[in-house]
Amino acid sequence: MANLASVLSTIDANIDASKGRLVELLRIPSVSTDPAYTKECERAAGWLVAALEGLGYFAESRATPGHPIVVGHAKAKRPDAPHVLFYGHYDVQPADPLELWETSPFDPHVRRGKDGEEIVARGASDDKGQLMTFVEACRAYEANGGLPCNVTFLFEGEEETGSPSLPGFLAKHRQELSEPSLALVCDTSMWNAKTPAITVMLRGLAHEEVVLTAASHDLHSGMFGGPIVNPIHVLSKIIGNLHDAEGRVTLPGFYEGVPEIPADVAAQWRGLDFDETAFLSALGLTTVAGERGRGALEQIWARPTCEVNGVYGGYMGKGTKTVLPAKAGAKFSFRLVGTQDPEKVLESLRAFVRARLPADVKAEFSSHGASGALSLPFSSPELSRARAALAEEWGVDAALVGCGGSIPIVGAFKETLGMDALMIGFALDDDRIHSPNEKYSLTSFHKGARSWARVLAALAG
Amino acid sequence: MANLASVLSTIDANIDASKGRLVELLRIPSVSTDPAYTKECERAAGWLVAALEGLGYFAESRATPGHPIVVGHAKAKRPDAPHVLFYGHYDVQPADPLELWETSPFDPHVRRGKDGEEIVARGASDDKGQLMTFVEACRAYEANGGLPCNVTFLFEGEEETGSPSLPGFLAKHRQELSEPSLALVCDTSMWNAKTPAITVMLRGLAHEEVVLTAASHDLHSGMFGGPIVNPIHVLSKIIGNLHDAEGRVTLPGFYEGVPEIPADVAAQWRGLDFDETAFLSALGLTTVAGERGRGALEQIWARPTCEVNGVYGGYMGKGTKTVLPAKAGAKFSFRLVGTQDPEKVLESLRAFVRARLPADVKAEFSSHGASGALSLPFSSPELSRARAALAEEWGVDAALVGCGGSIPIVGAFKETLGMDALMIGFALDDDRIHSPNEKYSLTSFHKGARSWARVLAALAG
Numbered sequence: 001m002a003n004l005a006s007v008l009s010t011i012d013a014n015i016d017a018s019k020g021r022l023v024e025l026l027r028i029p030s031v032s033t034d035p036a037y038t039k040e041c042e043r044a045a046g047w048l049v050a051a052l053e054g055l056g057y058f059a060e061s062r063a064t065p066g067h068p069i070v071v072g073h074a075k076a077k078r079p080d081a082p083h084v085l086f087y088g089h090y091d092v093q094p095a096d097p098l099e100l101w102e103t104s105p106f107d108p109h110v111r112r113g114k115d116g117e118e119i120v121a122r123g124a125s126d127d128k129g130q131l132m133t134f135v136e137a138c139r140a141y142e143a144n145g146g147l148p149c150n151v152t153f154l155f156e157g158e159e160e161t162g163s164p165s166l167p168g169f170l171a172k173h174r175q176e177l178s179e180p181s182l183a184l185v186c187d188t189s190m191w192n193a194k195t196p197a198i199t200v201m202l203r204g205l206a207h208e209e210v211v212l213t214a215a216s217h218d219l220h221s222g223m224f225g226g227p228i229v230n231p232i233h234v235l236s237k238i239i240g241n242l243h244d245a246e247g248r249v250t251l252p253g254f255y256e257g258v259p260e261i262p263a264d265v266a267a268q269w270r271g272l273d274f275d276e277t278a279f280l281s282a283l284g285l286t287t288v289a290g291e292r293g294r295g296a297l298e299q300i301w302a303r304p305t306c307e308v309n310g311v312y313g314g315y316m317g318k319g320t321k322t323v324l325p326a327k328a329g330a331k332f333s334f335r336l337v338g339t340q341d342p343e344k345v346l347e348s349l350r351a352f353v354r355a356r357l358p359a360d361v362k363a364e365f366s367s368h369g370a371s372g373a374l375s376l377p378f379s380s381p382e383l384s385r386a387r388a389a390l391a392e393e394w395g396v397d398a399a400l401v402g403c404g405g406s407i408p409i410v411g412a413f414k415e416t417l418g419m420d421a422l423m424i425g426f427a428l429d430d431d432r433i434h435s436p437n438e439k440y441s442l443t444s445f446h447k448g449a450r451s452w453a454r455v456l457a458a459l460a461g
Numbered sequence: 462m463a464n465l466a467s468v469l470s471t472i473d474a475n476i477d478a479s480k481g482r483l484v485e486l487l488r489i490p491s492v493s494t495d496p497a498y499t500k501e502c503e504r505a506a507g508w509l510v511a512a513l514e515g516l517g518y519f520a521e522s523r524a525t526p527g528h529p530i531v532v533g534h535a536k537a538k539r540p541d542a543p544h545v546l547f548y549g550h551y552d553v554q555p556a557d558p559l560e561l562w563e564t565s566p567f568d569p570h571v572r573r574g575k576d577g578e579e580i581v582a583r584g585a586s587d588d589k590g591q592l593m594t595f596v597e598a599c600r601a602y603e604a605n606g607g608l609p610c611n612v613t614f615l616f617e618g619e620e621e622t623g624s625p626s627l628p629g630f631l632a633k634h635r636q637e638l639s640e641p642s643l644a645l646v647c648d649t650s651m652w653n654a655k656t657p658a659i660t661v662m663l664r665g666l667a668h669e670e671v672v673l674t675a676a677s678h679d680l681h682s683g684m685f686g687g688p689i690v691n692p693i694h695v696l697s698k699i700i701g702n703l704h705d706a707e708g709r710v711t712l713p714g715f716y717e718g719v720p721e722i723p724a725d726v727a728a729q730w731r732g733l734d735f736d737e738t739a740f741l742s743a744l745g746l747t748t749v750a751g752e753r754g755r756g757a758l759e760q761i762w763a764r765p766t767c768e769v770n771g772v773y774g775g776y777m778g779k780g781t782k783t784v785l786p787a788k789a790g791a792k793f794s795f796r797l798v799g800t801q802d803p804e805k806v807l808e809s810l811r812a813f814v815r816a817r818l819p820a821d822v823k824a825e826f827s828s829h830g831a832s833g834a835l836s837l838p839f840s841s842p843e844l845s846r847a848r849a850a851l852a853e854e855w856g857v858d859a860a861l862v863g864c865g866g867s868i869p870i871v872g873a874f875k876e877t878l879g880m881d882a883l884m885i886g887f888a889l890d891d892d893r894i895h896s897p898n899e900k901y902s903l904t905s906f907h908k909g910a911r912s913w914a915r916v917l918a919a920l921a922g
Contacts (some may be wrong), residue, residue, distance in 0.1 A: 008589050014761065021582065037663075043473060104491065108467045120659045182490065203683060204684065205646060205783070207781045209781075213744070213901065215744045215745055215746055216744055216745030216746075217744075217745075219795060220746065220865075220866065221766070221768050221770060221796070222664060222666065222796060222864075222867060223761070223864075223865045223866050224761065225761070225768050225796050225865060226746075226751045226757070226760030226761050226764055226766050226796070226865070227741075227749045227750055227751045227755075227756070227757035227760045227761065228744065228750060228751070229746070229748075229750035229751075230750075230768060230769060232700065232769040232771075232772050232791075233700060233701070233703070233769060235697070235772075236696070236697040236698075236699075236700035236701040236769070236772070237697075237700075237701035238697075238701075239693065239694060239697035239698075239701070240694070240695070240697040240698035240699075240700070240701030240702065241701065242693060268585075280688075282679055283676045283677075283678075283680065283685075283689065284676055284677030284821075285676055285677075285689065285690070285821045286820060286821055287690075287820035287821050288688045289688055289689060289690035289817075289819065289820070289821070290687045290688045290690075292690070293688070296687070296689075297687070298689035299687030299688045300684070300686070300687050300688065303687055305682070305686040305687050307682050307686050307691060307785060308691060308693040308694060308697070308774075308775065309682060309776050309781065309782060309783060309784050309785070309786070310693075310774065310775035310776035310777045310784070310786070311693050311696075311697070311772055311773065311774045311775060311777075312772065312773055312774075312777040313769075313771065313772045313773075314769065314771035314772060314792070315770050315771035315792060316773040316777075318769045318791075319829060320792060320829045320830075321771070321792075322770060322794060322796065322866075323667070323770050323771070324769070324770070325766060325771070329774065330693075331763070331775070331776060331781060331782075333682060333685050333783060335682070335683060335687070343621025353719070357646070358748075358750065359747060359748035359750070360745075360746045360747055360748050360750070362903065368781045369781075370778060402682075403684075404681075404683045404685065404686060404687070405644045405681060405683025405684050405783075406683060407826050435664040
């Protein structure tokens with residue numbers, strides 16, 4: 001097996017050539033949402049196939065109903081080496097508004113930024129620069145005797161349009177793709193420019209719409225108001241009772257499967273330089289709401305929510321209408337953590353609503369999809385090894401962070417391939433992904449490649 | 462003063478001529494909302510001026526920003542006679558859809574209905590037939606020595622479009638029009654075909670819109686959900702707390718000025734053949750909601766309400782959007798009774814909302830108008846006299862009824878002229894006003910004229 005020190009030296013010695021390859025990939029305008037760029041997406045996929053083949057790996061571009069998916073396989077020298085799947089995406093967001101770019105979005109250039117040199121181009125951070133940190137780490141291993149892990153590569157071209165072809169592709173190639181025991185995903189951020197991060201928790205999401213109906217039609221609020229039940233009142237009382245005075249969700253069984261964060265992780269989060277006041281102030285707010293006694297970061301990363309995303313009923317236009325409405329509705333969504341069961345949560349909501357319907361009020365329910373939370377157990381050995389590897393590279397412990405939203409790809413890996421994901425990325429919060437003048441720090445790029453070299457070595461034991 | 466028995470005989474003897482005059486007026490298509498019929502509105506006003514002048518009264522058609530208003534004055538023979546103002550409207554609703562009429566809407570014809578003969582035409586019931594009951598009563602008095610009361614006539618031509626010119630007209634002619642001490646309004650219904658009714662209570666109405674805002678903009682419910690206050694939740698809790706478990710409004714001071722119905726009136730209402738089950742069933746309902754222990758009729762006629770006419774916030778379209786909204790709003794209206802002060806009620810709502818705003822949630826209020834309830838005191842001597850007069854004509858006591866809605870004209874009489882109104886009308890619930898084949902019972906017409914003859918005599922004492 002390759003000597004890690006030599007691999008890191010190789011990365012350092014060849015960093016300019018690595019940047020040159022990144023620039024080549026960034027020059028391809030692989031905008032996935034715009035059919036005008038379909039050929040460019042194919043070109044980017046072909047470029048990646050060539051890059052992997054250039055390293056001596058098996059690689060091919062496979063057609064999907066949308067843009068092609070690149071699959072590659074690389075064998076470690078050691079027969080008992082672990083097997084990982086690396087995921088990245090070669091597609092990018094549209095570049096417009098073009099006039100806000102300092103230079104052409106597909107003509108990458110390097111400039112000095114506040115955290116050192118950075119490369120400016122659409123896709124520099126999301127996700128071509130990140131993807132290439134891993135490829136360049138592999139290249140350095142190949143120059144030093146080969147990889148310490150078996151690696152399956154999976155590069156898709158539809159992440160920016162919601163990965164419509166990916167679930168079907170995973171299912172179709174389940175046998176081939178489920179050989180690895182862990183997915184490595186490089187599409188997330190550092191905690192800050194000096195502190196790497198591993199995303200270990202993604203909240204789940206469950207949707208339910210509730211429509212209450214009472215009278216057979218809207219009525220005049222003067223001629224009928226009083227003895228006729230108003231579904232807006234009923235719905236409001238239900239919504240108003242979904243949280244108690246402490247901000248906790250009152251649905252029976254809601255907190256089943258919601259774990260408390262281990263003390264050491266909680267301590268680590270408190271140690272992060274998260275400025276709650278600045279976070280709130282940027283939103284025009286001053287005060288942490290929600291569950292009393294829990295901070296903003298903990299709530300977003302590790303606590304479930306019951307949120308009304310929309311409410312409607314009666315007359316919603318300008319001015320007044322003296323209507324006693326026949327109907328009112330609300331769109332509920334739940335962010336889920338731990339082992340909360342999405343279906344149980346929705347059923348608990350339905351039971352809660354039904355139990356609060358007065359005579360003559362009927363409820364209709366419609367579900368809009370549900371998926372549970374995803375997390376890498378804090379006790380997982382892969383997590384410990386990756387964390388140690390990152391600490392060696394960066395000189396500080398990696399933050400173990402959560403993500404309040406869901407990342408559908410990670411859900412698909414878990415669901416279809418039965419595989420956990422280790423989410424490590426080197427993007428910075430000011431990378432302006434999806435915006436004009438997107439950039440990627442060259443420190444992220446260089447130390448990102450070194451980080452992956454260390455993580456692969458650590459995972460191999 | 463004329464002998465009442467002779468007056469009634471005159472009405473009976475001339476009923477065919479009376480019908481003939483009603484038919485003449487019904488032939489004029491005085492549709493107020495359609496500019497194509499402006500000349501017809503003027504023609505109807507002119508017809509009424511001629512009718513009053515034909516009785517020897519002063520009458521003239523006066524221009525307004527809209528259709529003309531007819532003012533007439535008639536002197537009683539007795540110098541100390543009371544002075545009343547009679548209100549009616551000569552304008553009608555559009556007749557369409559024309560194809561649903563059995564005969565042309567402005568070519569009146571008489572047919573046999575379930576309650577006897579009836580005349581079918583647009584405006585037959587609303588309000589030309591009703592208006593003419595009073596004019597024909599006056600005519601019979603003139604044939605028998607003159608009126609027992611001084612009468613001011615006020616016929617407007619914009620009732621069906623919300624009487625936009627009336628308030629200004631009343632203000633402009635306040636001195637002339639405020640001489641009478643009581644308004645007689647003939648634009649309401651009988652309790653049923655055998656039981657006359659006097660409408661003695663109209664609920665008031667106050668509107669207030671409340672918009673709550675929290676964060677400076679809509680947020681992603683995954684990336685921010687938990688520590689960020691959701692204005693839909695706050696608004697729902699407020700609305701949900703506006704009524705207690707007994708259905709009573711919880712706003713402090715709300716029931717100040719809400720009288721209990723006198724025992725004899727309550728007993729009279731219980732004696733009415735109101736079929737609560739049929740009333741609810743027609744609306745797809747089975748159960749009286751609202752204030753526990755109070756019937757539907759009592760609630761609509763004599764109890765105040767706090768109603769949300771509309772609610773809105775966040776994403777209201779099809780499907781889902783994982784939005785944590787920055788804004789939510791509700792349109793409130795209050796139906797008021799007794800001496801409830803609309804401004805105090807709205808201020809109580811505003812205070813109630815403000816007291817329930819968590820940190821970072823702001824409320825904006827906008828009022829959309831307010832007017833108090835109107836009622837003729839149950840103890841008023843005019844009411845007793847009119848009721849006795851109706852009982853003599855119909856052989857049963859007149860029902861003293863309420864109206865859940867407001868009648869803006871009556872509010873204007875009270876506000877601008879300081880005048881109470883005695884609302885007596887002979888329409889039936891199945892008159893199909895505003896609909897094709899509108900009709901007026903010829904019994905209503907004939908006994909209506911006789912009723913007014915008796916009421917005028919009774920008011921004169």
